[in-house]
Amino acid sequence: MEIKHYNMIKLMDFIFIFSAIIFNISVSLVYLSTKFDNMLLLQVSGSIVIVLIVPFSVTLYGYIKKDAKRRIIIPHIVILFYLFLELLLDYILMIPFRNILLLHIPYIIVFYTAEFSMVGVSFERNRKMGFVVLLTFLILIGCLIYLYMS
Secondary structure (H helix, E strand, C coil), X not given: CHHHHHXXXXXXXXXXXXXXXXXXXXXXHHHHHHHCCCHHHHHHHHHHHHHCHHHHHHHHHHHHHCCXXXXXXXXXXXXXXXXXXXXXXXXXXXXXXXHCHHHHHHHHHHHHHHHHHHHHHHHHHCHHHHHHHHHHHHHHHHHHHHHHCC
C-alpha cells in the first residue's frame, strides 16, 4: 500500500513539472509568434496553454487525495485560477484586455503569481527539476523582452 502511495505522488510530481515546462515553452512561443506575426503558431501555442487546465487539475486532485501540504495545494489553485482567467478573457469573452490597463495589470499580477507558484512547487517536489522549470521561466522572460525590442 505504501509503495502505491509513493508511486502516485511521484506520478503527480512528474505531471506537474512536465506541465510547468510545457506551459513556459508554450508561453514563450506565444511571445515569439506575436513578434513574428505567425497566427498559426500563436493559436497552437495558446491552445496548448489552455489545455494545461487538464493536467494541473489532475495533479491538484491527486495531491488533495494524498493529503499534500497547503504549500502544494494553494499554488495549484493559483495556477488553475490563472488558466481559467486566460480561458475566459482570451477564448470566451475575446476582449482585447491587454489594451485595457485596468484589466491588464491584474492579469499580469495573476500570471506572475501562477509562474512563481509553478517554480516554487517544482522546487518543493524535485530540486533538480525545479531548476529546469526555472530555466524555462527565464527563457520565457527572454522571449518577452525580445517581443518588446524594436
